[in-house]
Amino acid sequence: MSQKPKLPSSRKVYPVTNSGQESPTQTQYIESSKTISQDKQQKKNDDIKLITDEYPPVTQEILKLKEKLQLVDKISLSFKEVEKDDVYFYGDVIFNMKCGFGKQFNKNNLSYYQGEFMMDLFHGKGTLIYQDGTIKQGVFFQGRLVEDVFPFLQPSYDLKLDSFQNFPNGANFTGLLDGNGKKSGVGKYIWKDGSMYFGEFFDDSFNGYGQMSFANGNIYLGEWRYGQMDGIGHFIWKSNNEEYIGQYKRNKKNGFGINKFSDGRKYIGYFRDGQFDGQAILQKKNHLDKISYWQNGNQIVEPTQYTCEDNF
Numbered sequence: 001m002s003q004k005p006k007l008p009s010s011r012k013v014y015p016v017t018n019s020g021q022e023s024p025t026q027t028q029y030i031e032s033s034k035t036i037s038q039d040k041q042q043k044k045n046d047d048i049k050l051i052t053d054e055y056p057p058v059t060q061e062i063l064k065l066k067e068k069l070q071l072v073d074k075i076s077l078s079f080k081e082v083e084k085d086d087v088y089f090y091g092d093v094i095f096n097m098k099c100g101f102g103k104q105f106n107k108n109n110l111s112y113y114q115g116e117f118m119m120d121l122f123h124g125k126g127t128l129i130y131q132d133g134t135i136k137q138g139v140f141f142q143g144r145l146v147e148d149v150f151p152f153l154q155p156s157y158d159l160k161l162d163s164f165q166n167f168p169n170g171a172n173f174t175g176l177l178d179g180n181g182k183k184s185g186v187g188k189y190i191w192k193d194g195s196m197y198f199g200e201f202f203d204d205s206f207n208g209y210g211q212m213s214f215a216n217g218n219i220y221l222g223e224w225r226y227g228q229m230d231g232i233g234h235f236i237w238k239s240n241n242e243e244y245i246g247q248y249k250r251n252k253k254n255g256f257g258i259n260k261f262s263d264g265r266k267y268i269g270y271f272r273d274g275q276f277d278g279q280a281i282l283q284k285k286n287h288l289d290k291i292s293y294w295q296n297g298n299q300i301v302e303p304t305q306y307t308c309e310d311n312f
Helices: 022-045 060-069
Strands: 080-084 089-092 098-104 112-117 121-129 135-141 163-166 172-177 183-190 196-202 205-212 219-225 230-236 242-250 252-260 266-272 274-282 291-293
Touching: 060 112, 060 121, 080 121, 266 291
Parallel strands: none
Antiparallel strands: 080 089, 089 098, 098 112, 112 121, 121 135, 163 172, 172 183, 183 196, 196 205, 205 219, 219 230, 230 242, 242 252, 252 266, 266 274, 274 291
């Protein structure tokens, strides 16, 4: 635990200036008070007794809530224990990242999570339990519940109608505009063929979080940047029932991701410009996981590696 900072020699609080801005001394005092409060909370957390019968350790209160919820547990010989900065994790670790199923206790905010992870964050089905009894259960996206990241997709969401526009190509837009008349905020854009984007806009483009429902049944849910899939996203192909969850850059898979095939096979690894590229783990039902290396969509043949693409 970090050493407590010394109290300022003077507790005098200077008045707010006419501009509405706080004086430097007042701001410093407030920040110092916040630090002291945080240290007190940390000291309180350090004094809490943890139950260590299993890993990760949890508090008595969280254990009771966990048992009450009857969470479905998983056990695997491949699970690893990871402890860093008072965060205890036990589960799947791939390429030094929490990825797959895991259980995690965070002593800093006294919370316990059990469920799916992706790139060190809660991502997928899971349950988050806090010491004070707060429970969040459902599907997570980058550490938050889907309904918090994509509130506009909830049935109860009230779409504000700043504007309704029809375009020459047969498309229409419903949503918010900025002071310059550009699409900004949450909106819905529907093409003539029935394809629809529902999500956040900025500067007349898809920017932020949103969902694209294509006319052929494909769906993309995730991050956008200037009209392109860019960031973390989840793409589902309806025709072959395949999925991809991971990083995008300019509409293509780029970075780390998981490609799920309709027959249950998985490619867990790196992509470049939409192709398998880099180190990966190949998973197949009733088979041991295999390490593979790829370049431009092709496996690199190495005698010591599982290299037969047909067997994958």
